[in-house]
Amino acid sequence: MLGACSPVEYPRMWMVLALMVEPRQLTAHECIWPIIVGTHHKAGHTAARLIWKAVAKYVGAHYDEGWCIYSSCAARCSVISICAQIDISLSNWPLPEPSYFVQTLRDPLEMLISAYQYHRSLSNAGLTDIEVAYHEPWAFEKIGVAQHQLVASCPAMLNSIHGHKSVSYVQLLNSVSVEEGLTIEFRHMLGWSIGDMLALYKRARAEIPTRFIPLRLERLSRDWNRTLRQMFAQTGMLVRMGDHIDVADEYRQANPRHASNKSEKIRFREMLVRDAALCMPLRHMQQALGYQGALCLEGPADHNVALGLHSGAHESLQ
Numbered sequence: 001m002l003g004a005c006s007p008v009e010y011p012r013m014w015m016v017l018a019l020m021v022e023p024r025q026l027t028a029h030e031c032i033w034p035i036i037v038g039t040h041h042k043a044g045h046t047a048a049r050l051i052w053k054a055v056a057k058y059v060g061a062h063y064d065e066g067w068c069i070y071s072s073c074a075a076r077c078s079v080i081s082i083c084a085q086i087d088i089s090l091s092n093w094p095l096p097e098p099s100y101f102v103q104t105l106r107d108p109l110e111m112l113i114s115a116y117q118y119h120r121s122l123s124n125a126g127l128t129d130i131e132v133a134y135h136e137p138w139a140f141e142k143i144g145v146a147q148h149q150l151v152a153s154c155p156a157m158l159n160s161i162h163g164h165k166s167v168s169y170v171q172l173l174n175s176v177s178v179e180e181g182l183t184i185e186f187r188h189m190l191g192w193s194i195g196d197m198l199a200l201y202k203r204a205r206a207e208i209p210t211r212f213i214p215l216r217l218e219r220l221s222r223d224w225n226r227t228l229r230q231m232f233a234q235t236g237m238l239v240r241m242g243d244h245i246d247v248a249d250e251y252r253q254a255n256p257r258h259a260s261n262k263s264e265k266i267r268f269r270e271m272l273v274r275d276a277a278l279c280m281p282l283r284h285m286q287q288a289l290g291y292q293g294a295l296c297l298e299g300p301a302d303h304n305v306a307l308g309l310h311s312g313a314h315e316s317l318q
Helices: 043-059 106-122 130-133 146-150 171-172 177-189 193-205 217-222 222-234 245-254 262-276 276-288 303-307
Strands: 035-037 062-066 083-084 099-105 214-218
Touching: 035 043, 043 083, 043 099, 043 245, 043 303, 062 130, 099 193, 106 171, 106 177, 106 193, 106 262, 106 276, 171 177, 177 193, 177 276, 193 214, 193 276, 214 217, 214 222, 217 222
Parallel strands: 035 083, 035 099, 062 083, 099 214
Antiparallel strands: none
């Protein structure tokens, strides 16, 4: 209970691996809840990190990123705490603590396409060892082809990679057809970013509806100022930001945008709506997350219908 805290009590450990935060002295001031920003790969991860990092700098908040820990005592500190939980999931979400929870969201169909394009085009050429460590190093590690097949459950995969006993994930995606590659990426993201995003969204809505703030990448791209203003208002930050919403423009200046081929995206959407094995589960996930579901087709996809799959304009408020 909040009232049971003492100025010298140390934070309880909600994570096995965590960034250690020094306990601060409690005050008699009104409780200021920490803000946990949960990010998912290919769902506005970079945007959320840089926005909140800029905000923390502007308002003098304590900022961490990586693995977050909080205690009931820390929630009453006079200094605001903001922590970006990278690749957040149910297993590393410090739910028991009173806090605001901002979760990055994106249409799962668009996440799949973006992940496939990004992972297939990854290259560590010309990078230093330090840069490689921050550039999806897992995608360059070679493992057995049979292990890839086991993870992706793609029977045709072994026949598609001629003469290779082991390959990296990047090599794998570049060694199979686009149809096989999208299936591999779907299973990969379902067991990671997309699956985590969906499970956490459902639980947060059910258990902390008044403290849960979805940050949809589509809405951020469409209406930057209004989206940030609403998010800051919900987390109690708007009064501290005032009219200085543009402080978060540091994101626009510093964001290392990943290049993507728009014509490729259109083609991949057309392929996905024709593949019922992928389209139907993606449709259910879209609807569960408050997006308009894809129009899965049995015959050749209509070009305009495929374009309409970018459903950010139809997402729900929560």
